[in-house]
Amino acid sequence: MIIQESMLVQSQREIAHNIFEMKLQGKLVQEIQAPGQFIHIRVSEAFDMLLRRPISIASIDQENDEITIIYRAEGDGTRSLSKRNEGDRVDVLGPLGNGFPVEETNAGEVAYLIGGGIGVPPLYELSKQLTAKGVTCVHILGFQSENVVFYEEEFKALGETHIVTVDGTNGTEGFVTTVMQNLSEQFATYYSCGPQPMLKAVQEMYANKKGYLSFEERMGCGVGACFACVCQTTERAEANYIKVCSDGPVFPAGVIAI
Numbered sequence: 001m002i003i004q005e006s007m008l009v010q011s012q013r014e015i016a017h018n019i020f021e022m023k024l025q026g027k028l029v030q031e032i033q034a035p036g037q038f039i040h041i042r043v044s045e046a047f048d049m050l051l052r053r054p055i056s057i058a059s060i061d062q063e064n065d066e067i068t069i070i071y072r073a074e075g076d077g078t079r080s081l082s083k084r085n086e087g088d089r090v091d092v093l094g095p096l097g098n099g100f101p102v103e104e105t106n107a108g109e110v111a112y113l114i115g116g117g118i119g120v121p122p123l124y125e126l127s128k129q130l131t132a133k134g135v136t137c138v139h140i141l142g143f144q145s146e147n148v149v150f151y152e153e154e155f156k157a158l159g160e161t162h163i164v165t166v167d168g169t170n171g172t173e174g175f176v177t178t179v180m181q182n183l184s185e186q187f188a189t190y191y192s193c194g195p196q197p198m199l200k201a202v203q204e205m206y207a208n209k210k211g212y213l214s215f216e217e218r219m220g221c222g223v224g225a226c227f228a229c230v231c232q233t234t235e236r237a238e239a240n241y242i243k244v245c246s247d248g249p250v251f252p253a254g255v256i257a258i
């Protein structure tokens with residue numbers, strides 16, 4: 001069930017340059033079904049910022065009704081969100097969308113989790129859930145530069161982790177595909193979230209593999225009513241157009257035309 005709720009800010013801290021980790025508490029945490037779902041946040045009461053901002057759920061703690069989100073404070077809305085403090089309330093709609101299918105990888109199998117920039121956060125909860133069921137996760141995480149790398153230690157605690165930076169200031173220099181070229185293709189499933197050019201490259205490189213991609217499309221309502229997030233599909237899909245917010249944001253590789 002989707003809930004609109006005033007969630008309590010438990011904590012907020014800057015974990016890399018302009019990258020914030022925020023913990024939120026509220027009842028909607030009990031409604032989350034899968035990693036990769038997102039929340040739609042009203043970032044400010046200001047009239048010119050009525051449009052909610054979609055942010056992925058990075059970590060779920062259902063025992064304490066708590067979720068973690070990780071976001072880049074870049075535009076007006078996310079910068080405004082970064083000014084909230086512990087004890088403040090944030091208007092949230094969620095959980096939204098269909099997440100990553102954890103059930104598609106069996107215990108004992110290997111999964112590759114490939115993320116780029118602000119596409120990395122939802123992979124953290126995904127890795128926690130896959131690891132808990134006995135899947136071996138290999139993380140390939142791409143960032144622009146060392147100063148925006150986050151959760152390196154958290155991912156390493158879950159499994160093999162390759163950091164890639166465009167300028168080579170942390171890990172391998174290049175793109176996620178630079179690392180993928182040197183890794184074995186002995187894995188069952190891949191899961192990926194990041195900018196579209198990255199998703200395209202990953203999908204092409206692993207064309208014969210089972211994969212799931214999460215798309216970060218611009219959104220209006222977030223619940224399938226406004227058509228702001230409509231994308232064209234390939235011939236492999238049942239319909240010509242698809243709504244990223246309510247049909248996705250996670251789709252099997254090959255369904256969205258990229």
Ligand code: FAD
Binds near residue numbers: 215217
């Ligand atoms: P502005 O430029 O002021 O935004 C103007 C408008 O454009 C807003 O409606 C805004 O929502 C939209 N917009 C701008 N950039 C994007 C973008 N890249 N994707 C979608 N809409 C955008 N970002 C994170 O940092 N962490 C996350 O975990 C995360 N998860 C996301 C999950 C989903 C399903 C989607 C669709 C996007 C996600 N994003 C995430 C991207 C995030 O929504 C945008 O960075 C954010 O909306 C930008 O808002 P702004 O006010 O800072 O920018």
Ligand code: FES
Binds near residue numbers: 223225
């Ligand atoms: Fe309104 Fe998807 S954002 S239909």
